[in-house]
Amino acid sequence: MLHRDAPPQAPNGWLLMAWMGAWRALRSGAALALFSAAGLTGCISAQSYKNTMSEQITHMPARAPIDANVGLEVHHELAPRMRSLWKSWLNGDREIANYELAVTELLREEVVSGRLFSGTFLGGATTSDLIVSVASAEDKDDDNYWVLVTLTVMNPKTRAPLATYRRQQVTATSMFSHKPLQVIPRLVASIGEEMRPQVPRLVAAVRQGEISEVAKACEQGGDLPTRLRGCTELIARAAATGRTDLQATAYVDRASAYLQTRDLDRASADVDQALRLDSRQIWAHYYRGRIAESRRQYERAARDFDATASLIEASVAAKPDARLRDSGVSIRDRAREMEARAGMEQKWVEYLKAIQTSQEYENWSAPPYDLYRQSQR
Structure with missing residues (x-):
């Protein structure tokens, strides 16, 4: 019997590369779209990941934007246990980096288009009212997969932290149903509501x-x-x-x-x-x-x-x-x-x-x- 985190047994010989490409695509939720890219090149690009996951993202609920012009920084990463799991499936550092970049870009686009703030500048704009850094991570243990979101508000001149907010939520018990982009935007929106009354003071x-x-x-x-x-x-x-x-x-x-x-x-x-x-x-x-x-x-x-x-x-x-x-x-x-x-x-x-x-x-x-x-x- 297969462990739920392990891919099915691949056939031997010349089918191995195509099989692993198909497995990587299946894991990301779009076997047909990524089979060719992974099977023929051996590496899934960041754009391919974005194309696949863009349909999985849950948009932030519509609310009045927080009245502040912010310099936005976004970063997504796989925690060490998740990274090890990916590598056990023959994913290299380049593929992992492409995946992290894809999630980072999708999340950044969601925060901007969702108008969490009245004005958003990409990067740590020193002319903004505040710098907002959104750092998300995927992690796992023996029972669950989860995501952690940390939002740090900083002084735009000195980058000194002014406030930090955190949210963590279990996403699934299996990698097959683990879809972080269905959870992370909701966590960011939840943090936004917590920080809303504190923004004038900050x-x-x-x-x-x-x-x-x-x-x-x-x-x-x-x-x-x-x-x-x-x-x-x-x-x-x-x-x-x-x-x-x-x-x-x-x-x-x-x-x-x-x-x-x-x-x-x-x-x-x-x-x-x-x-x-x-x-x-x-x-x-x-x-x-x-x-x-x-x-x-x-x-x-x-x-x-x-x-x-x-x-x-x-x-x-x-x-x-x-x-x-x-x-x-x-x-x-x-x-x-x-x-x-x-x-x-x-x-x-x-x-x-x-x-x-x-x-x-x-x-x-x-x-x-x-x-x-x-x-x-």
């Missing part, structure tokens, strides 16, 4: 991680171009997610970078944007004072430094912070310094006006007060 985690990396580049970029790029990207990302507090901070950080390049106009525009988003943004007032100081607008600088110090005092009163408190004291002192400079500047202006009025400025290239006004523009 996408948010990815975006928060991306924002953190961009924020780091904005705050601590190694050079000014890197900082400027990081802050510009952070402004856009914060705006897209409604994070006005983060957006205001990014404008301030970019203003700081512009100030280092002496691009006072752009620095001033960014500070104004930050204050429109958050009128109590401490460091927006501070950098507006720095910009005014660079323009020798000392009275305005004094007002902004005083406003900064007052906001710091209010913050420290609500949440004690010794370093921030010391910064507030230092900035208040700077406001007094600006007032002193403003007084000296006023005296200088009066002196220049007097010289220009008396027309005693032979050693000047132009009327002195006019030169001063030009320098303030």
Whole structure:
């Protein structure tokens, strides 16, 4: 009596090759279609397997797609015990690889055409919301054949795993009735329903991680171009997610970078944007004072430094912070310094006006007060 996993006894002689080809075709469910390919070439191609098994696949149930754009990766394999069984039937590594490739392609096509997700890109697309890796395997023991499906959700930038889901199901007690593609799509769909309510959280985690990396580049970029790029990207990302507090901070950080390049106009525009988003943004007032100081607008600088110090005092009163408190004291002192400079500047202006009025400025290239006004523009 034959064991259920063993092929019938093949005749001897010249019929052996054709017999084994027929047996391999019978095992895959299409004896007539594959008899010629296997018997004459000795190897069943991946396309032949696909043609045979495409009619066996059970399509995923129609449901609303999960709202996410994913980079899809699919891989199917035979577990070691199944691989050994195949080889005992005189299948080589090439045939096994062709079979695994055929199942992989059919499953990938099913996930895409079944619209499990609202957008699907093949491969690990770094521009997607998530990467979804679907790994399926066929295995057996002495009593049953089964399939195992593992779906891993990953960060598209770092490929760090965010969540893993698994399903396993017995398919048959005999290889003749083992049809994995009638089971795997249903398991994938079942996993999809489990992960559906968790997808917004997973996408948010990815975006928060991306924002953190961009924020780091904005705050601590190694050079000014890197900082400027990081802050510009952070402004856009914060705006897209409604994070006005983060957006205001990014404008301030970019203003700081512009100030280092002496691009006072752009620095001033960014500070104004930050204050429109958050009128109590401490460091927006501070950098507006720095910009005014660079323009020798000392009275305005004094007002902004005083406003900064007052906001710091209010913050420290609500949440004690010794370093921030010391910064507030230092900035208040700077406001007094600006007032002193403003007084000296006023005296200088009066002196220049007097010289220009008396027309005693032979050693000047132009009327002195006019030169001063030009320098303030």
